[in-house]
Amino acid sequence: MIANADAAPRLESGLFGGRLPSEYLQTRLFDPGRVDGADIVLSVVHGSFFVSPFVAAGLIWWKRRSLFRQYALATAITFAFGLVGFVLLPTAPPWLSDPDDVTRITHHVLRDTAGVSLGGDDGGTVAREGFWFEPNHLAAVLLVLRSFGRGALAVGAVYAMAMSYSVVYLGEHFVIDAVLGWVVALAGWGIVPRWIAKRRSSMARTRTGMNRHHEGSVTSLFQKARASPTVPSRAASSPDP
Known part of the structure; x- marks a missing residue:
């Protein structure tokens, strides 16, 4: 570990006038007493991170098999970079680093819609994340969808932007997580x-x-x-008897 876990919130607060973007968005858009449709949609978008890389891989294998090797290598590189960031540059998510001002909205969504508790709002769950997040695979998905035409690229761009926004609004990641994640992902896709x-x-x-x-x-x-x-030949060179 080469960085303090509080480095990200301090840096982000300094960049945004002493206030976390997650806090700013939640103050204006989130009602702790009621979960609305936008909260549910953004939580679903955030949760799709766990399946979308495999969906993209299956789609590429089916439709653009020639790109599958590139997709697999680029995704592996970006996740490897993410693992290095997780180990060397750990940080607490906004909902844990600033629990008085930032709420873990996914906790409210799951509690109110499915009766499931993440157990994180009271500090009972220790969370640690790296300086990288979902853009590690979002850039991969986006760049591969480019080969399917402009329509697919537009859908991928909307999804990528929604994911980047959702993790900040939900209090799961910092803005600098998103930015550095995109840098790492694009670097991986430039190398491969x-x-x-x-x-x-x-x-x-x-x-x-x-x-x-x-x-x-x-x-x-x-x-x-x-x-x-x-x-x-011997037959040609031997004299006649």
Whole structure:
């Protein structure tokens, strides 16, 4: 661990005039006494993080199998970066770092709609997150949907923006989580295509070199065969009796 868990809330408060964006949004839009439709929709969007990478993978495998390797590698890289961030740059989520001003709205939604408690509002649950979050896979989904046309890209963009907004409004992540998550994801998606292209180019050069070597060997053998003196057969060289 190289960063204090309170670094993110301090940095975010400093960037936004001493107030967390989660607190600002909840003060204006959230009613603790009543869960409305927007709270439920945004909670569903946030929860979809746990299934959307697999849905995207299945869709790519079905429709654009040539992109599957790129998707898998890029997703693996971004999640690996996220794991490093989780270990080295941990932070408490807004609802835990500032419990007097930020509410974990998903707790209210699940309690009021399904009778389920997350047990986090009273500080009974210890949470730790990294400086990265859902954009690790959102950028992957968005960039892959680009290959399905403008309509799919527009849907992906709306979903990505809704996810980024929901995690801040719900008190699950900081704005800097979202920004750094996008940076990490886009970096991963910038690395993979270049790596694949470089590897393919290297393999193509190797195959070309092998083909040239093979052709040179065959040509050399052919030339040696032509240059060798013809040995007369015994039947042709033996005198008649």
